[in-house]
Amino acid sequence: MTLNDATYREILDFILNGKPYREIAETVGVSKNTVTDLIKRLKDTGSIFPSAAKTSIYDPVIKEIQEHIDHLLRLRKSTYNIRHQIKLSNKEIYLLLLAKGYNISRTKVTELIRLGKNKMKESHLNIVHLPGEAVQFDWGTIRVQIGEEESGTNVSLEITAAA
Numbered sequence: 381m382t383l384n385d386a387t388y389r390e391i392l393d394f395i396l397n398g399k400p401y402r403e404i405a406e407t408v409g410v411s412k413n414t415v416t417d418l419i420k421r422l423k424d425t426g427s428i429f430p431s432a433a434k435t436s437i438y439d440p441v442i443k444e445i446q447e448h449i450d451h452l453l454r455l456r457k458s459t460y461n462i463r464h465q466i467k468l469s470n471k472e473i474y475l476l477l478l479a480k481g482y483n484i485s486r487t488k489v490t491e492l493i494r495l496g497k498n499k500m501k502e503s504h505l506n507i508v509h510l511p512g513e514a515v516q517f518d519w520g521t522i523r524v525q526i527g528e529e530e531s532g533t534n535v536s537l538e539i540t541a542a543a
Contacts, residue, residue: 383410385429391418392428424485442492445482449473449489449496515539 383391387408394404401419405412418428425431436442452473456465468476474489509515519536 383414388418388429391415392422395419395422395428421485424487441482445477445484445489446492446496448477448480448482449492450499452476453493453496453500 387410391404391408391410394407395415395418399407401412401415404415408415421430422428452468455468457468458465470490470493471486473493474486477484477489516539517536519534521532521534523530523532525531
């Protein structure tokens with residue numbers, strides 16, 4: 381359901397005057413969930429009006445935010461058990477981005493986190509060989525522990541043999 385500007389302004393006026401969600405919904409003729417979503421949008425973006433411009437992943441600011449998210453997805457935080465570390469939650473990443481001064485909605489951060497997690501899973505192989513050559517490819521992870529710190533790296537091996 382698409383609302384016109386007058387309806388958005390009317391709902392905003394009711395919200396600012398502290399009218400209950402149900403009353404707003406009944407008065408304006410929308411569902412309570414619509415009012416709830418508009419209030420959530422108001423808290424996230426500072427406006428109940430829908431964004432006219434969709435942000436692109438090619439936008440330099442979004443690219444910068446994506447780089448921060450990619451970094452934060454690799455971080456781990458300590459727990460009560462000194463040897464056990466866990467990933468940052470989506471909410472923690474969102475709050476860290478807000479603390480860095482980025483004005484971005486939680487929904488957009490969640491979308492960028494999803495893209496970042498998918499990117500971490502990606503693997504591209506470009507194997508070029510001539511007809512008659514045998515190609516073997518293998519991969520794995522090498523783990524090294526130095527003192528208390530454990531580190532790992534992914535390795536790959538390609539062997540090409542002429543027939």
